Amino acid sequence: MKAVILFGHGARDARWREPFDRLADLWRAQHPGTPVQLAFLEMMTPSLEDAVSTLRAQGATQITVVPVFFGQGGHLRNDFPVLLEACQAKFPQIALSATNAVGEDLAVLQAIVDFSARAL
Numbered sequence: 001m002k003a004v005i006l007f008g009h010g011a012r013d014a015r016w017r018e019p020f021d022r023l024a025d026l027w028r029a030q031h032p033g034t035p036v037q038l039a040f041l042e043m044m045t046p047s048l049e050d051a052v053s054t055l056r057a058q059g060a061t062q063i064t065v066v067p068v069f070f071g072q073g074g075h076l077r078n079d080f081p082v083l084l085e086a087c088q089a090k091f092p093q094i095a096l097s098a099t100n101a102v103g104e105d106l107a108v109l110q111a112i113v114d115f116s117a118r119a120l
Contacts, residue, residue, distance in 0.1 A: 003035040003060035005051045008068045009075065010040035017044060020068065035060060041075055041083075048083045052091055062095045070103030 004027065008020050020038050027036040035058050039051035046054065048065070055063055065084065067076055080098070088096050102108050 001035070001059045002062045002064070003037070003055040003058070004031075005037050005039050005048065005055070005063055005065045006068050007039045007041070007048060007065050007080070008044075010042045010044035012043055014044075023068070039065075041079060049087055049090065052087045052094060052096070056091055056094055060094065063097075065096065065098040067098065067101045069101040072101050072104065076101055 006020060006023055006027070008017075011017070017038075024036050024038050027034075035055055037046065037051040037054055039046055039048040041048075052063060067080065069076055084096060084098060088094070
């Protein structure tokens with residue numbers, strides 16, 4: 001079974017998480033047959049490892065991690081690969097893969113342009 005993890009940075013303010021919760025809810029409404037979990041790099045839970053563990057318990061065998069970051073900064077170039085490798089080592093029966101940061105996708109950038117144009 002395929003599954004998705006939406007991976008964010010995390011923050012001290014719990015309200016920062018609200019758009020991520022809405023994003024996961026949108027995923028569930030539009031893709032009810034594919035489980036989704038949130039995961040955070042720091043300051044919030046669940047961790048990437050915890051999210052993988054939860055999805056594994058639900059029967060996932062292939063998990064795609066989607067970094068919900070604007071760009072490939074130091075966290076995604078340095079910290080994230082280490083976390084992903086640790087998860088792969090801990091859960092060898094799961095095929096883990098990752099996309100680029102969502103902010104590097106032209107459709108996401110266009111959505112921001114469209115949002116900005118509506119604000120005029």
